[in-house]
Amino acid sequence: MDNKTLSIVSYITVIGWIVAFFLGKEKADNLLKYHLRQALGVVVLSFALGIVIQVVARILPAMAMLISSVLYLISIGYMVIGILNAAGEKQKPLPIIGQWSDKTFSFIK
Template identity: 50%
Template sequence: MNNKNLSIISYITLIGWLIAYFSGKEKADSLLKYHLRQSLGLMIVSIAFNIIIRILISITPALAFLGMAGLLILVFWVLGIINAANGAEKPVPLFGKMFEDKFAFIG
């Protein structure tokens, strides 16, 4: 697989990220490294967001409407996939800038 396809795959669950990371480890270019960082960062934000929302909902069930904010994270996933498919190194909105220089193990 080429790096563009691996960049797209990196956004599709943790298994997709692992496949992209290990398959492209030797021949990784800046596009793949960039999207590996973005997708890993988005996964971490998504997990943290879901934990916080679940705690808030369990404490105050009236806040159940906050669960719909998870759709915003889904939109960010789709935007990341679109950027990877276009070969663009654009950050994911709101969170992407934070992850551009993080995760040194990626490269």
């Protein structure tokens, strides 16, 4: 797979990120490294939102479905934005979490 394809795959769940990381490890260019950092930020955000959903479900069971739907849509929205940026070969940070992801996951070089 080329780096553009791996950049796109990195946004598709944790498994996609792992596949992109290991298959692109030897031939990674700046585009792939950038999207690996951004996609890892989406993975961390999705995990954190999952925890929030669990807490809300225990505290406000009646509101859990509504809140979980909104939070899942946020995660999916970030994935779609990331995939579109990767497909267009753009190194544009994701809204709100993009700069944080770049700084936090700077070990991906």
